[in-house]
Amino acid sequence: MTDVIDDGGIASPARARIGEAVRARLERNPMVSRIDAPRLEIYGRRDFLNAEECAGLRALIDAGAQPSTLFSGSANADYRTSHSCNLDPWDPLVMIISDRICALTGLPSENGETLQGQRYAVGQEYKPHCDYFPVTANYWPAMRTTGGQRSWTAMIYLSAVEAGGETHFPHCEFMVPPVEGMILLWNNMKPDGAPNPDSLHAARPVERGEKYVVTKWFREKRWGG
Numbered sequence: 313m314t315d316v317i318d319d320g321g322i323a324s325p326a327r328a329r330i331g332e333a334v335r336a337r338l339e340r341n342p343m344v345s346r347i348d349a350p351r352l353e354i355y356g357r358r359d360f361l362n363a364e365e366c367a368g369l370r371a372l373i374d375a376g377a378q379p380s381t382l383f384s385g386s387a388n389a390d391y392r393t394s395h396s397c398n399l400d401p402w403d404p405l406v407m408i409i410s411d412r413i414c415a416l417t418g419l420p421s422e423n424g425e426t427l428q429g430q431r432y433a434v435g436q437e438y439k440p441h442c443d444y445f446p447v448t449a450n451y452w453p454a455m456r457t458t459g460g461q462r463s464w465t466a467m468i469y470l471s472a473v474e475a476g477g478e479t480h481f482p483h484c485e486f487m488v489p490p491v492e493g494m495i496l497l498w499n500n501m502k503p504d505g506a507p508n509p510d511s512l513h514a515a516r517p518v519e520r521g522e523k524y525v526v527t528k529w530f531r532e533k534r535w536g537g
């Protein structure tokens with residue numbers, strides 16, 4: 313590829329400002345804890361959703377779940393073996409939860425992609441990946457003009473898992489076991505606004521039980537262009 317425009321792969325004052333604003337807001341919130349990882353900005357908050365809200369979202373996922381695809385649309389035979397679906401953005405519960413995530417982070421709702429639901433059965437996993445877009449990918453030109461790079465990820469665990477199913481950050485040497493109702497928030501960018509390779513993460517295989525999550529990815533600009 314000769315004409316890659318690498319404005320999504322390098323430092324960016326605009327993306328740095330997004331990181332700074334969210335970080336400042338989360339640091340002020342007494343319900344939110346920073347996870348101690350020197351090279352990654354990552355925060356957690358328990359009881360972000362109550363049991364009824366988790367059950368409601370699990371039912372929406374059960375109703376819509378299809379075998380997961382990868383963003384690239386490539387075959388995902390063993391890379392992302394979960395079932396997933398985009399949740400209806402006009403569903404009242406989805407609207408409430410999306411608004412709550414925006415209020416927690418301070419990020420504009422128009423920058424947020426549709427909430428995506430995911431369900432992992434025993435043995436299913438999502439192998440190590442970064443949520444930001446590689447600028448060398450064939451889909452980057454389209455992403456550039458429809459909101460640009462992904463900045464923060466917000467992910468909520470909707471079920472406890474009896475064994476396995478942790479979200480693992482291998483470069484940071486920690487993993488988070490699912491806790492029903494807990495939200496995890498991390499910045500896919502470094503403080504200077506360049507993609508952070510240390511945000512690499514995986515969903516470890518579920519060993520016992522069933523894992524449900526919803527994920528919301530925030531673009532640096534309005535999603536959809």
Ligand SMILES: O=C(O)CCC(=O)C(=O)O
Pocket residue numbers: 430438443467477478479480513514515516525527
């Ligand atoms: O299920 C998890 O723990 C991680 C999910 C994830 O990485 C994603 O949806 O991008």
Ligand SMILES: [Fe+2]
Pocket residue numbers: 441442443513
């Ligand atoms: Fe991810």
